[in-house]
Amino acid sequence: MRFLLLFLLLETVGFALVVGQYRYHHSVLHSVAGDMFYSISSTLNGWTRFFSLTSENERLMRENAQLRELMSVDDKHDELLIPYVKTTTNSGVPYSYIPARVVKNSTRMLKNYIVLNRGAKDGVKVDDAVVTDSSVVGMIVDVSQHFSVCRSILHTDSYVSARFMGNDYHGSVVWNGKDRERVAMQDVSRVASIAVGDTVITDSRSSLLPEGLMVGTVESFSVPESDFYDITLRLNEDYEAIHNVYIIRYAHRDELKQMLEYGKEDR
Template identity: 35%
Template structure:
């Protein structure tokens, strides 16, 4: 208490001045209609701007929460759609049995590390074995194919993206189903090349390139990219430059695709057709 009294005594002139200013300002506003209107308008503008700024700050910090929520909702919808399509197929074929499951399921994950300016780029995800991930599972975004899982631990997974010179997938031209091998040349991360397409096939700039389905990893029809240009590199085959659908510098949330029938197919092919 003594310290407060000492502080008041020390700064009493300043305190009195401030109090008089407040009283004067109050009297001016109270007895002057014009000044009161100006003060009211200025105060409204000031508090409005402050409120707007606070709201913007709150919205910014909620973006992460909103993005994660949307990613989870997207995964849920994909699983429901896959289950619905599976059920439709089984109903049509009259092969519904107890315990049937969809061919594909989707697991959400987030990118926590990545490179895009090397010849052998990689992406690290914050999900691993304990989340149901396995080697050679496809990784996608809503825009299209990202790559496939190469290695993993209990809580993390390393993905070989399409922009890795060791990555190669089977892709096709959506409009006519001609398929070939998609492989990156190690240069621009925005483009890859579709090879082994016969020279007589009609291909135009803007055509959509999708996964062929000739793989146990990638479901058929997922967007890979769009034709940028076409070159006839030999007398027999075309070299198609493809603008990739995924911007690898902006990846955040992804979904990993689990093929529930992969092991069954692999076992059957290994027994009967592999020497």
């Protein structure tokens, strides 16, 4: 009986810790063990990065080429640029970029977080977006002095507004926790014409993400009884293998957010 009580007590403590994990990015990031862990992780990552240098170099070179192209911008060239660069230059929207490296990355949990090696000291703030050179990665949810935690798109609570590149039909992208290479796109009206292989990009309705970041391509879809499609997207990025990312912030974010909130209280 005594032992049953002790057992229940320990399970309760464990459960409390699990519930705390829903705010886990706080507890981990700010604990001493967390700090120690990330410095060990940083070193280990240094070694693993060495082995992926070739592919990372290639990727950065590709990006460099695109940026050079951008510098010599004329209208014809503009067409060739990857969508998000195009959006940012055409509309002249000011985004600030902070390059960052992945310290720790998980893709196997249901709630995946990515720890980055930039923190408050580098100007990172909560709700900043995290992207690779062309794809959306996630959103910053917590910041410490030297590190920040990004909630990956592979997180069952993640929610990204997206639309098709070809037309303006939009929906929201969510992850069902099953397959790290695929996500579901919901709330796409059945009047939309879509085809397998269509590209899905981020939508301007999001106040946090710039428009035009690649999310994935349509792999399959069905038309159920309801008014909305069931769409499966194949992600553009292999999130297991990301190393270099950018933390970006829309300069007028807070202002836009305020405007988007407008009138909500009246409802």
